[in-house]
Amino acid sequence: MESRREFLKEAATGALLLAAQSKGMLAKGVDAKTDAGKSRVVIARDPALHSPEGKLDEGRVITLLDRAITTYTGLNKPAAAWKRVVAMAGGPDKVIGLKTNGLGGRGISTHSALVFAIAHKLEEAGIKPGNLIIWDRNARDLQACGFTISTEPGRLRCFGSDVSGFEDEQAVWGTAKVRLSKILTRECAMVIGVPILKDHIMSGVTFAMKNMYGVVERPQDLHAGGCNPAVADLNCIPVVRDKVRFTIGDAMTSVYDGGPTFRPERLWYPNALIVGEDRVAIDSVAWQVIERKRAEAGMKTLEAANRPPRYIATAADAAHGLGTNDPGKIQLMEV
């Protein structure tokens, strides 16, 4: 674990530099359009992922994951693609965090099958099990995903910020004045966001950027104004912006209304993973996935329901510069 001094030093200098260098790193150099400045987002689907009764075929998840990562990187072999992910973290001796979302409780939390598949692939690519942390707000949220809490060194660890604690000092960016989880600030060299796609009664949509509410001590302080600009502000805090470099979004199961808690009457199975480095582009794409389902179900758009995810445009504005929400600048690949 880093000391506070080391953390502050890294937050101020190294992480910023590394993040700048690694922006678009996974997809870089494999496609002329990407090089031209487009943000790549991949939606990988497997219609047979869930049975008609809604049972997840866990064996198919790892295949879908490999398809998503190879498409995203443009590399044919999954092993090579995962090695590139490890390189983005700084090498196999670095600690990678997998930030899940179990807030919605059982039934609408990140699937453990996906997280274990990611961990397995990272281990195959050279990361030691002890250098992987599955984490979220607290034990309850992790258990909702189906995980068992473990802090045993040398093995795949799984624990929440209730174990690690939070930084004493507030991190501040715009309206976001938060105490950050020490898992983010001190343990991880890089974080892969593994959120689950959901409608959100306040923010409209919760996915890549909103998942960062799980890294602060008091997320309820960030809900005003439909979570806008708080979501964008929170993601602009340097250590959040820099360490959370990649999203492997779980859209295998989702709720298209009444989220973020479990609403079985609004549950559906997109049977998809949504992958990318540009968190704004990912959320823009995810929003449209939710809107299409709402239209299909005869529901109002989120705009008409007076809760469009305004934080997405805020995150894309010049002040925040977190990514793009311009469809013309997003290279969407559906496989």
Next chain:
Amino acid sequence: MRFPNSLKIVTAIIAMVVFLNLPGCKKRSVNPFPGSGEIAGWNKTGDSRVFQAKDLWQYIDGDAEQYVKAGVVSTSTADYNYQARIEAVVDVHTMGSAEGSRKILEGAQARDAHSIQIGDGGVAYAQSVTFRKGMYVVRIVAYQSYPDGPDALMALAHGVEAKL
């Protein structure tokens, strides 16, 4: 015979304490959760938990605000199991007033919901039941879908309603 003022004050305090402890003067403490076996097929699994309004975000962050806005006082929750097949969670929200519970139920109503006659009214789907009774709002959600699930949920809902 004249009593000193201090004695009068002590007597008044004792009288007030006795009065406030009389039946009917205390706020009734409700345990809304049927015990295992009280409702055919249903077993309560684990202890119930209570969240005060200020802490509700710890249980349903993101969803808590609508209850807080409607004046929730506390939320009690407990897990259940039906015939070892259907797992369910029962949330009982104690609102500050019946108006608060009405507001929450209005928000739960949708075109495809089935209206049900329980308490002061409610709505049901295949895997969930929401109803209100006085200042209480109850939401029961099942994690699995079975043909007999809706009837089982309604039986549990009536069991909770009878305790409110």
